[in-house]
Amino acid sequence: MAVExxxxxxxxxxxxxxxxxxxxxxHKTPKTPGRLRRALATHWYAWSxxxxxxxxxxxxxxxxxxxxxxxxxxxxDEANVERxxxxxxxxxxxEYVGLDNYxxxxxDGLFWDRLGWTVLWTVSCVALSxxxxxxxxxxxxxxxxxxxxxxxxLILPWAVPAFVSVFTWRLLFNERSGLFNxxxxxxxxxxxxxxxxxxWAKISVITVNVWVGVPxxxxxxxxxxxxxxxxxxxxxxxxxxxxxxRFRHITLPGLRSVSSTVILLSTIWTFxxxxxxxxxxxxxxxxxxxxxxxxxxxxxxxxxxxxxxTSAAWGVLxxxxxxxxxxxxRRALRKQGDTW
Numbered sequence: 001m002a003v004e005x006x007x008x009x010x011x012x013x014x015x016x017x018x019x020x021x022x023x024x025x026x027h028k029t030p031k032t033p034g035r036l037r038r039a040l041a042t043h044w045y046a047w048s049x050x051x052x053x054x055x056x057x058x059x060x061x062x063x064x065x066x067x068x069x070x071x072x073x074x075x076x077d078e079a080n081v082e083r084x085x086x087x088x089x090x091x092x093x094x095e096y097v098g099l100d101n102y103x104x105x106x107x108d109g110l111f112w113d114r115l116g117w118t119v120l121w122t123v124s125c126v127a128l129s130x131x132x133x134x135x136x137x138x139x140x141x142x143x144x145x146x147x148x149x150x151x152x153x154l155i156l157p158w159a160v161p162a163f164v165s166v167f168t169w170r171l172l173f174n175e176r177s178g179l180f181n182x183x184x185x186x187x188x189x190x191x192x193x194x195x196x197x198x199x200w201a202k203i204s205v206i207t208v209n210v211w212v213g214v215p216x217x218x219x220x221x222x223x224x225x226x227x228x229x230x231x232x233x234x235x236x237x238x239x240x241x242x243x244x245x246r247f248r249h250i251t252l253p254g255l256r257s258v259s260s261t262v263i264l265l266s267t268i269w270t271f272x273x274x275x276x277x278x279x280x281x282x283x284x285x286x287x288x289x290x291x292x293x294x295x296x297x298x299x300x301x302x303x304x305x306x307x308x309x310t311s312a313a314w315g316v317l318x319x320x321x322x323x324x325x326x327x328x329x330r331r332a333l334r335k336q337g338d339t340w
Contacts, residue, residue, distance in 0.1 A: 042118045076308045154218055162212055296311045
């Protein structure tokens with residue numbers, strides 16, 4: 001037995017992994033798979049289903065985004081980009097300028113003026129849309145005669161394309177023959193220059209955007225209300241809670257997850273809401289209603305010569321602002337215990 005034990009020890013000692021450690025090193029502990037590997041192994045079917053969509057979106061969004069970021073570091077404009085005139089092909093001659101475009105934009109008061117109005121426009125539209133949508137959702141959550149008809153009528157504006165709604169409102173705001181001024185003159189009041197006065201133009205674009213955004217808020221919040229158990233309201237009513245107390249301590253906490261999502265989505269959409277501003281006032285009168293995204297469009301497609309590099313830098317700054325707002329919003333929600 002002693003000879004056999006010695007031979008096995010010698011053989012074991014001859015292997016590189018066994019020197020100085022004995023037979024325990026022959027059995028290596030398998031590595032624990034990483035988090036991504038475990039997710040792929042567990043949900044491989046779901047990953048394979050969404051992969052084509054992710055690839056297509058990556059190509060459609062990734063290339064323009066990368067191209068825009070690159071142009072923002074150059075001096076590209078209408079005169080030095082690659083173009084073809086007749087049979088002549090003119091190569092691009094623009095150059096890399098680093099952060100010059102960003103320094104010029106951030107050092108110009110024009111950007112901060114546009115940003116201030118964009119923030120005011122976004123906050124006003126989101127706050128009014130959420131408040132009106134919540135009030136309508138609470139009313140439509142009750143059982144009453146004709147509720148289905150009211151729901152359909154309130155959701156209908158969402159089914160209408162945004163440009164149709166904007167053109168309709170443009171007719172209503174017409175200074176000479178619009179319905180609103182006809183009503184004012186019929187009541188003995190003076191006409192209002194809705195779209196040609198800076199203050200009234202801002203009120204007009206906010207009104208139209210709220211009209212467009214309320215149906216989305218209504219549907220989302222109505223779904224959230226219907227997910228709150230009715231037993232909670234019955235128990236609170238038996239305890240003597242007033243309607244306001246039930247709304248404050250049951251409805252609002254029950255809508256927290258839905259509200260956080262729709263507010264964030266509405267903020268992003270409103271911040272970049274191009275159709276309402278451009279089709280209703282085209283940023284006017286003057287530049288009173290110009291927001292960041294419409295001004296970036298103006299630089300690239302309206303003003304001559306077209307300044308592609310500065311427009312791209314404005315676009316990158318808009319993207320960074322929205323990313324910062326989203327990150328801060330998510331962090332605030334996590335501190336409140338929301339898992340979104």
